[in-house]
Amino acid sequence: MLFGRNIKNPIKMADKGVVKWTYSTCGYCSTGCSIEIGTNAQGQPVASRGVGGADVNRGKLCLKGIFEYEVFEATGRASRPMVRDTIHEAYAPTHWDTALDKMASEIKRIQAKYGQDSFAIVSTGQILTEEFYTLGKLVRGVIGTNNYDGNTTLCMASAVSGYKRSFGSDGPPGCYEDFEHTDCLIAWGSNLPEQHPIIYWRLKEALEKRKFPVIVVDPRVTIFAQNADIHLPITPGTDVVLQNALIHVIIKEGLEDRDYINANTNGFDELAKEVENYDPTSAAKICGIDEDTIRTVARLYGKAKRAMSIWTMGINQSTHGSDGVVGINNLNLVTGNIGKPGGTSLSITGQCNAMGTREWSSCSGLPGYRALEKPEDREEIAKFWGIDPEFFPKKRGLTETDIFPAIETGEIKGLWLVATNPMTSMANTPRIRKTLEKLECLVVQDAYYDVESSQYAHIFLPAGIWAEKEGVFTNTERRVNLTRQVKQPYAESKSDMQIFNELAKRFDNGKVIRFPERPADVFEEMKQLSKGRLCDISGMSHDLIEQKRGIQWPYSEEKVADNENGSQRLYTETATFCYPDGKAKLIPLPFINNNEIPDEQFPFWLNSGRLVEHWHTRTKTGKIGNNNKFSPIPFMEMNPDAADEMGIKHQTYVRVTSRRGDAVVMAMLTQRVPRNMVFIPFHFFDCVNRLTLGLLDPYSRQPAFKQSAVAIEHVDQDFAAQLSKELRTY
Numbered sequence: 001m002l003f004g005r006n007i008k009n010p011i012k013m014a015d016k017g018v019v020k021w022t023y024s025t026c027g028y029c030s031t032g033c034s035i036e037i038g039t040n041a042q043g044q045p046v047a048s049r050g051v052g053g054a055d056v057n058r059g060k061l062c063l064k065g066i067f068e069y070e071v072f073e074a075t076g077r078a079s080r081p082m083v084r085d086t087i088h089e090a091y092a093p094t095h096w097d098t099a100l101d102k103m104a105s106e107i108k109r110i111q112a113k114y115g116q117d118s119f120a121i122v123s124t125g126q127i128l129t130e131e132f133y134t135l136g137k138l139v140r141g142v143i144g145t146n147n148y149d150g151n152t153t154l155c156m157a158s159a160v161s162g163y164k165r166s167f168g169s170d171g172p173p174g175c176y177e178d179f180e181h182t183d184c185l186i187a188w189g190s191n192l193p194e195q196h197p198i199i200y201w202r203l204k205e206a207l208e209k210r211k212f213p214v215i216v217v218d219p220r221v222t223i224f225a226q227n228a229d230i231h232l233p234i235t236p237g238t239d240v241v242l243q244n245a246l247i248h249v250i251i252k253e254g255l256e257d258r259d260y261i262n263a264n265t266n267g268f269d270e271l272a273k274e275v276e277n278y279d280p281t282s283a284a285k286i287c288g289i290d291e292d293t294i295r296t297v298a299r300l301y302g303k304a305k306r307a308m309s310i311w312t313m314g315i316n317q318s319t320h321g322s323d324g325v326v327g328i329n330n331l332n333l334v335t336g337n338i339g340k341p342g343g344t345s346l347s348i349t350g351q352c353n354a355m356g357t358r359e360w361s362s363c364s365g366l367p368g369y370r371a372l373e374k375p376e377d378r379e380e381i382a383k384f385w386g387i388d389p390e391f392f393p394k395k396r397g398l399t400e401t402d403i404f405p406a407i408e409t410g411e412i413k414g415l416w417l418v419a420t421n422p423m424t425s426m427a428n429t430p431r432i433r434k435t436l437e438k439l440e441c442l443v444v445q446d447a448y449y450d451v452e453s454s455q456y457a458h459i460f461l462p463a464g465i466w467a468e469k470e471g472v473f474t475n476t477e478r479r480v481n482l483t484r485q486v487k488q489p490y491a492e493s494k495s496d497m498q499i500f501n502e503l504a505k506r507f508d509n510g511k512v513i514r515f516p517e518r519p520a521d522v523f524e525e526m527k528q529l530s531k532g533r534l535c536d537i538s539g540m541s542h543d544l545i546e547q548k549r550g551i552q553w554p555y556s557e558e559k560v561a562d563n564e565n566g567s568q569r570l571y572t573e574t575a576t577f578c579y580p581d582g583k584a585k586l587i588p589l590p591f592i593n594n595n596e597i598p599d600e601q602f603p604f605w606l607n608s609g610r611l612v613e614h615w616h617t618r619t620k621t622g623k624i625g626n627n628n629k630f631s632p633i634p635f636m637e638m639n640p641d642a643a644d645e646m647g648i649k650h651q652t653y654v655r656v657t658s659r660r661g662d663a664v665v666m667a668m669l670t671q672r673v674p675r676n677m678v679f680i681p682f683h684f685f686d687c688v689n690r691l692t693l694g695l696l697d698p699y700s701r702q703p704a705f706k707q708s709a710v711a712i713e714h715v716d717q718d719f720a721a722q723l724s725k726e727l728r729t730y
Ligand SMILES: Nc1nc2c(c(=O)[nH]1)N[C@H]1C(S)=C(S)[C@@H](COP(=O)(O)OP(=O)(O)OC[C@H]3O[C@@H](n4cnc5c(=O)[nH]c(N)nc54)[C@H](O)[C@@H]3O)O[C@H]1N2
Pocket: 029, 030, 155, 188, 189, 190, 191, 192, 194, 195, 196, 217, 218, 219, 220, 222, 234, 235, 236, 237, 238, 239, 312, 313, 314, 315, 318, 349, 350, 351, 607, 608, 609, 610, 611, 612, 613, 614, 615, 616, 706
């Protein structure tokens, strides 16, 4: 009898006829995997593969990267600009000049009638850095509206704000290699195996070589929690209480690093006084983690030679988002864990280029982490661009989450959305829908025409996507990596940069400021502006970046001369933080619970987030069979005991209601969520964000997407099945 390989048919890889592989960086998440796209003899993308020599992913890709070559030709790609006078009529396809002329004249009309800032712009974390810099130049230097922001306010704003408060500047200080050196890791509100699978693989690889404790803080039993040594199922929105309690124990037991604190920080006494109030017994009652476990974790972290924290949306998307980040930084500063291999506060970024927008888009300031509030920064940029510094506002305008209410009140009359889909991704979408309907002019610039926000637009501009363009992305660990152009933008669509350049020509200052056409020339401008800054990229070039498979900033010209690699870590020397005295701030964090919490009427916590197979509002993964098939319809995780009590069966439809609206979803019974919580992925249109409240963090203005209260009702199954089918647009 034959066993094993002798009777197996060898796996045959279909020959896709690849004649060329082009280097790129994955356009989904911020892990920043180096990827190559294979094109056939006709120049069509037919395959993707990971790049073996790349430090980030070492040949690997996740499910999204593997099928990413399909995004170019996926259903719904937009081919021509479209315009209409009112949102009640059908769009008419038109020529680029007509669409851009109409757009420029609408911007000018609205600004003349209602004021310079009455036209707002909301961009993204998903275009190339050269495009971000160009958009910033267009908005700050040419159009001149101060109401300019990005979807990063829904995503990384709390991390940015927390880093600035603690260290004096944004910029994640650590890197993936820290996993190789750490003795203890806490992951706060991050589902790494699903959302950053390759970073998780780097962590697992480090753990296979050398065991160290992994602690996951998440109210849900995620895959990460299942694989952790200790899972802390925290009461939603109370991470700051746990952080304070950990520091309380560390100080009580003398586990703090006095030498580091004295040499590198200010504010220890004030912090110590505040955490006095958070003894584990009292804290346990608020954060839901028992007092002994709090002490155990504090000792593990405090005694570890090197300890690190990573975090994602479970921290950022909260009314205490910015404080949660400061709390993590407090914990690391008190234990002397910043700027050391294995000792760091590493925010795990979201979108492929959420870092690029922080550094270069001018959304919250001016290029290269410069501030509108600083006269010398305004002067420097105005001189470089050749315009009057008085053209710049003297402080930052509204964030995305404040722009929408300003549309409601009539302060803003026109809006341009670049690569973002608020009709699905903002909290309380019934309100967003009404808001968008009020606009005199909405422009949507997207790679797919079926993006939901385009239903409310007057002008639609079709954009080239990801590797239809050339330029750089910055990943979670400050690594600048390159995307080469694999093919021309789809049909008549244009790259975002081309669109910005052509719009600029239609304004006075657009004729004064230089708008280079080649991405490499734009990169040269950014290099000059980066010299001597924290995000120094002056030693880089597109070719060198490709050769090194990404370079971590700061990377000055001197580093190239010495043939050095990029910078793995920030703040490695004593007192080199970005405050004038070089010291970081320890900030006391009193806690006031201001969330919408479950009550009799709405008895469940509503938690929301992501799935490994889908990307955000599914404009991409919804069309890719091998991604979409895993979860083609909206569903909700519900605890089987809670379901039993209500007579709800596995895989039946239910109606979920909140004070904002309702959604019909399929109940999937699972122990992943506690009895008083449900979890709904946010990838589906007219679903979880019809329910969310999205209270804002006072510092970052980021919405608390993860904490709302809902009720669950039975629903007619046939009706629900029909509704679910209708909502399934693809
Ligand atoms: N496959 C895939 N990957 C992605 C994305 C995607 O859409 N799909 N999006 C990318 C982007 S832009 C981002 S921002 C990241 C997001 O990456 P993650 O933040 O890891 O993902 P989420 O599912 O949004 O939320 C993470 C966890 O926060 C937990 N959480 C909820 N409330 C709390 C709380 O109060 N405290 C704590 N500690 N945890 C809480 C949730 O239970 C959830 O498991 O993923 C990136 N990667």
